[in-house]
Amino acid sequence: MNLTLKIWRQPGPDEKGKFVNYPISDVSPESSFLEMMDVLNEQLIAKGEEPVAFDHDCREGICGMCSMYINGRPHGPDDAITTCQLHMRKFKDGDTITIEPWRAKPFPVIKDLIVDRSSFDEIIQAGGFISVDTGGIPDANAIPIPKLNADLAMDAASCIGCGACVAACKNASAMLFVSAKVSQFALLPQGKIEAKRRVQKMVAKMDELGFGNCTNTYACEAECPKEIKVTNIARMNREFFAAKVRAEK
Amino acid sequence: MGNSLTQSSLTKKYVMAFAGLFLITFLFVHMSINMLVLLPATDTFNIAAHFMGTNILIKVFEVVLFGGFLIHIIYGLILQIQNWMARPNRYKIEGWSHTSPFSKFMIHTAVIIFIFLVIHLGDFYIKAKFLGQVEDVMIGGEAYHNLGALVIAKFQMGIYVIGYIVAILILAFHLHHGFQSGFQSLGLNHTKYTPLIKSLSTLVSIVLAIGYITIPLVIYFGNY
Amino acid sequence: MATLKSKIPEGTLAEKWTNYKAHQNLVNPANKRKLEVIVVGTGLAGAAAAASLGELGFKVKNFCIQDSPRRAHSIAAQGGINAAKNYPNDGDSIYRLFYDTIKGGDYRSREANVYRLAEVSNNIIDQCVAQGVPFAREYGGLLDNRSFGGALVSRTFYARGQTGQQLLLGAYSALSKEVSRGSVEMYVRREMLDLVIIDGRARGIITRNTVTGEIERFAAHAVVLATGGYGNVFFLSTNAMNSNGSAAWQCYKRGAVFGNPCMVQIHPTCIPVHGDYQSKLTLMSESLRNDGRIWVPKNKEDAEKIQKGQLKPTEIKEEDRDYYLERRYPAFGNLVPRDVASRAAKERCDAGYGVGNTGLAVYLDFKHAIERLGKEVIEARYGNLFQMYEKIVDENPYETPMMIYPAIHYTMGGIWVDYELQTTIPGLFAAGEANFSDHGANRLGASALMQGLADGYFVIPYTVQNYLADQINVPFFKTDLPEFEQAEKEVRDKLEKLLNNNGSTTVDTFHKKLGLLMWDHVGMARNKEGLEEAIKEIRALRDAFWKDVKVPGSLKGVNVELEKATRVADFLELGELMAMDALNREESCGGHFREEYQTEEGEAVRNDKDYMFVSAWEYKGSDQEPVLNKESLKYEYIEVKTRNYKEAKS
Secondary structure, three states: OOEEEEEEEOOOOOOOOEEEEEEEOOOOOOOEHHHHHHHHHHHHHHOOOOOOOOOOOOOOOOOOOOOEEEOOEEOOOOOOOOHHHOEHHHOOOOOEEEEEEOOOOOOOEEEOOEEOOHHHHHHHHHHOOOOOOOOOOOOOOOOOOOHHHHHHHHHHHOOOOOOHHHHHOOOOEOHHHHHHHHHHHHOOHHHHOOHHHHHHHHHHHHHHOOOEOOOOOOHHHHHOOOOOOOHHHHHHHHHHHHHHHHOOO | OOOOOOOOHHHHHHHHHHHHHHHHHHHHHHHHHHHHHHOOOOHHHHHHHHHHHHOHHHHHHHHHHHHHHHHHHHHHHHHHHHHHHOOOOOOOOOOOOOOOHHHHHHHHHHHHHHHHHHHHHHHHHHHHHHHOOOOEEEEOOEEEEOHHHHHHHHOOOHHHHHHHHHHHHHHHHHHHHHHHHHHHHOOOOOOOOHHHHHHHHHHHHHHHHHHHHHHHHHHHHOOO | OOOOOOOOOOOOOOOHHHHHHHHOOOOOHHHHOOOEEEEEOOOHHHHHHHHHHHHHOOEEEEEOOOOOHHHOHHHHOOOOEEOOOOOOOOOOOHHHHHHHHHHHOOOOOOHHHHHHHHHHHHHHHHHHHHHOOOOOEOOOOOEOOEEOOOOOOEEEEOOOOOHHHHHHHHHHHHHHHHHHHOOEEEEOOEEEEEEEEEOOEEEEEEEEEOOOOOEEEEEOOEEEEOOOOOHHHHOOOOOOOOOOOHHHHHHHHOOOOEEOOOOEEEEEEEOOOOOOOOOOOOEOOHHHHHOOEEEEEOOHHHHHHHHOOOOOHHHOOHHHEEOHHHHHOOOOHHHOOHHHHHHHHHHHHHOOOOOOOOOOOEEEEOHHHHHHHOHHHHHHHHHHHHHHHHHHHOOOOOOOOEEEEEEEEEEOOEEOOOOOOEOOOOOEEEOHHHEOOOOOOOOOOOOHHHHHHHHHHHHHHHHHHHHHHHHOOOOOOOOOOHHHHHHHHHHHHHHHHHHOOOOOEEHHHHHHHHHHHHHHHOOOOEOHHHHHHHHHHHHHHHHHHHHHEEOOOOOOOOOHHHHHHHHHHHHHHHHHHHHHHHHHOOOOEOOEOEOOOEOOOOOEOOOHHHHOEEEEEEOOOOOOOOEEEEEEOOOOOOOOOOOOOOOOOO
């Protein structure tokens, strides 16, 4: 396959970026998208040009590190996958592929296609945990949990924190990410104990960081590589409402 | 209500949803009264309009209604501005994931509806209430504003009919997303009932659109 | 020579850990604030250790190479985590888990460490459930268990095919809690490039900030290394792209001895290689072997036709299929340990019975399982794995058998540690895959997660505290001490040398060459000649690397090629040590298979008389051969046997 790649190049966080076109030939349809990027970079280095910087790590769709916005879609033109799982057979010979970084105020560009997603960590640090320390824990089977709840919690917990929901949302809203964590814990008896405090703190942090508001377009759900459902957002809305209504002051 | 700028995003969404759903109930009331204009004589309509304009309960309610509009508009604007600020650098290729197209144009439809609302209020409400530019008609020995005649006069102008219909269609688009979205914002999403709410949302927008559009069409093409 | 003191506590096996805890030194709460600990790595071991030490009140600095601690490669573990809970009432116990782990490790691990691992395994499950890890459950609301390769009981807890992810997110949430509490300071996108030693003790690290490019210094009273394994020395492995052995390698060069470097695990169920641009291999969970049956064609002609694409696997009749694991190992069948399954696949492919266009693949067939259980059950069990396979290979495993082939997956070898997980450098601890300790010559499935969390939650917090107890009067270290100056200068010189090399060959080119060398000679099957050849060739490749490597860009800012270059430079040294260790160990055991030492049927032949020891290699400088130290292993509580997976006796 012969392709033209239109890639966002930006030397640093405070510098201006621009699109640069790179033709690439003899791409194997069996190769993954990132392997195609590897080949491009090898060619750029050979030519004495600077390789394209992009985030990636596990290359099996679970670490959540890869983050490209390809032809108008986070993680490219396939459903329920990350960029590292995207294969070139999804493109046609002669295609022009536009590759951009995630764009959101709380995800500033570091270089080229790498963005800073530490805002997600900040949200988790605000309350995305159950406050138990190591040791002194009752037996794991001491509290039975309905299978349905455990399964729904697992659905929510499968979030990989890649940020595709923010990237896809026209408002750069982080509601799907935040609600997935809120839901996971709200569904489990262990998490219920500090549920009210958690949801308020996490939402406050999300707002403070400058993510947009949810307008229920559900683009997040459509683009989530782990197919996390917007029912989690509704659950967070309920949890938040209950927390506010019942709050002491 | 607290400071709308410092309220959490979720609180703002609740307020939007409550106000929006409340305004939808008003749209139904408004539509039912409007339908009266199609009765052979405009008297019933004029009496109803008079009742709506003078009854003390309704007057109180009118304030609430204007409050509802205002809150829905102001909160909508704040939310939208925050949303724009959340992505200062746009994408070159904007995403078009396969989700409801209606949901993507809420602010655009909102602006058009707002313009329509201003014109609409100017044509009827302000004329009758403040400017006294509406002629009176005697019904059963008492003087009523002849709003019925005004409506009929307006809807005999083709351009006005077209503008009205377009505005209503856009309102229907707005509601198609807005109604079911309101439930989601309030946290009411359930695997069993949400499909029902979504169908209801379509039904609400269609019923309101047909109801409102029937009036100018009947007047324009009918014998009034 | 280094003296290897394993420091195993007194008492019977079951009493040792209790005795240790009863007699260890503690630090009072007010003094804990005055003591700093650096934890490098945020995988299961690192995040759990950092969080637990923070909870105790120590001042912790935690480092990770990725943009968030949640992305450490523990996240990719699929299958599950073992524990001796005996919930299914099928005869499990702490002793049995201990026994299975020692036996699975082919009698090359330390009894006391493994027993402690089995002992704390139950606490791990309790801990994780309390953290909100959504393990799979039965309809009655209790936890579900499944069986896993190499075990006769169901003791594996799991969260769909994402157990590693869920356990890591649990540890990450505990870590986040401590970050918000202020007890842990998090440093992301940092690569540890050196260890700083002051007066013989580990007192700090040098890192490069991979965003700004700055070389930074960090001081502490103790350092915990939890940087994972070095499987990427093979270039193609199931490890993440950024996984590397450099942090451990710097510790080795600073005096920590390296245990069993040749012990590498090859995972039998990975998606086969498809082309030479390939960057990594994808693992398919071992749990697939619970229901899938592994086979190749019985007739070579059929295999050849399949390789040429003239025949489909579904066209091969039942009687023409060779279910070779079931044939060779009737008791365990498709559930034999990983090393056995991997070698059996290689044996078939080398003999010409392999499938796929390369002939380097075998089938993993779910036809019978689907017939027996129905498609829905299979989908519920393995749906996400099947989906993943289809995305990569573009074939539907419900209709046509999957193709699998072994790939490098895990390194049992690592920095040598004593019972306290302390290395031969006082104050330097190693946890998780980074140490050599618990798996001996082969790791059982679902035991890596167990070991990482055991080390992090339940061992390190005790042993580090024991070490720090006499350090309470040692003030915070300043990073302008000459030892830091010196270490930073050495790092800087090395990086600048790479940048100014003006070579013409990319880092990846060298890495791929090294990988092929390692796979061919230091991979699944090894022999004297090949290993000697490998050592020679690795040395030549290392010389070529330093002469001709091309590293663009500068020290400033993001420079991915520079990061890769430092790692490959270290792999080029580590690879040689692995080959030397493999050459030295004249026996076949676990993941280390020497072709000279096998039965006529091709089974491994262990040499307990001469090789029942841990090889602990000691660095002596770049111009000298490393020295081999031996920690001999004593088995007091179990009888050493030849592993036998043909019969059900254990």
